Structures are given as C-alpha cells and as structure tokens.
Amino acid sequence: MESGFYDRPVLAVARDLIGCTVTHAGASGAIVETEAYHAIEPACHAHVGLTARTRPLFGPPGRAYVYRSYGIHALLNAVSEAEGVGAAVLIRALEPLEGLELMRARRGLSDVHELCSGPGKLSQALRIGLEHNEGDLAAGAVRIGPRVAGSEIPAIVAGPRIGITRATELPWRFAVAGSRFVSRPRPRAGARPG
C-alpha cells in the first residue's frame, strides 16, 4: 500500500480497505468490515483534541492507532487523512487466510467464523497489542497489504457504527455484503455505501 492511500478522506479509506489484507505473527486475513472515525464527530477519540492518548490520531497517515478498550481488548485502527486532522479507520473483522491453526490456538476456538469476527477478536488472533501503536502499516510489524491481485472488488454495504453512544446516526460502518466473517449485528443488506 502506498503511503498516499491513507492521505485521503477517511470514508474513502474505510471503504477501500475492504478486501485488503492484515498480516502479523504468522497469520493473515482479508478485511471484511471497517468503521470510519473523524475528529469532527463526537464518537471519535480525536474529538477531545490533542492529548497523550489521541496523539497518534493526529500524526502522519498510514500508521497504526492501537488502544485498549474496556480494559481488556486492543483495537487496531489505520490513521487516515492529512497529518493534524485526527481521523482513523477501525478494522473490525477479517476473513482468515493464513495461520488458521495459530489463530485457533490463540483464540481457543475452532470455528473459522469466530476467529476474527470482531475488533478484539482479530487482535487476539493476530497477536496485535498496544506495543504496535504508532507502527508503520506499510513497513512495520503489523502490515496492511493490497487486495489479492485479480480478485473482484466485493459488494459493500454501509450502516451505523457499532457499540458507540454518540453520532449513532452516521452510516460510517462498511462491510462485505453477506459475509459470514462480519461481526454481529451484521448490517442489513440493501443499504448503499456512503
């Protein structure tokens, strides 16, 4: 992925990341679900401005923003838009491609649909942690690569974001239509991508 890929409107990055691959620690998967966050709306951590926690969000695009959620889970984001804006794409679900047995061992599960069908789940399956915060997604340990050459661009549905209490009206969640690797609740088919 060229660095300019992330230096664009966060909604475009969120949609275009669908189908791209995430690789780390001997396992990889294709992105099937994302959400966009932008400092202009209150659900985004960057909405509070520049703090110790949000500094990566305002940094250069193409880096990781990894934070701890509910004291337990590490959630992976791709910092987007120009440096100083404060926007990122949350990677919410993957279709497992490589390292299935490693993922099963790390997750303590066997069902392939349960390995990466949620932002906390995929971090556990790929061993992504807070130490990857601010890492370079093109050249660092955790990498995001392009869609498999020759593969078709999947049909995408858009819907409201999950698990937030503010700005719930924005349809900034994107997912592969009909994919069983998407987290619950799955977005309703029929919606158009934004």
Next chain:
DNA sequence: CATGGGATTGACT
C-alpha cells in the same frame, strides 16, 4: 488525586 466511562467479549438466565 479520585472517579467514571468506554470504538468489546463471553458466559449466563
């Protein structure tokens, strides 16, 4: 310095 609230998940009724 004390407190409250999550961009979640899994177990349970």
Next chain:
DNA sequence: GTCAATCCCATGC
C-alpha cells in the same frame, strides 16, 4: 435478553 471483567486516561475537584 442481561451482566461482569478490567485498565487507560480524560475530566473535575
């Protein structure tokens, strides 16, 4: 359907 686990950090006194 309900609910607890668990910790970083933003906020307020």
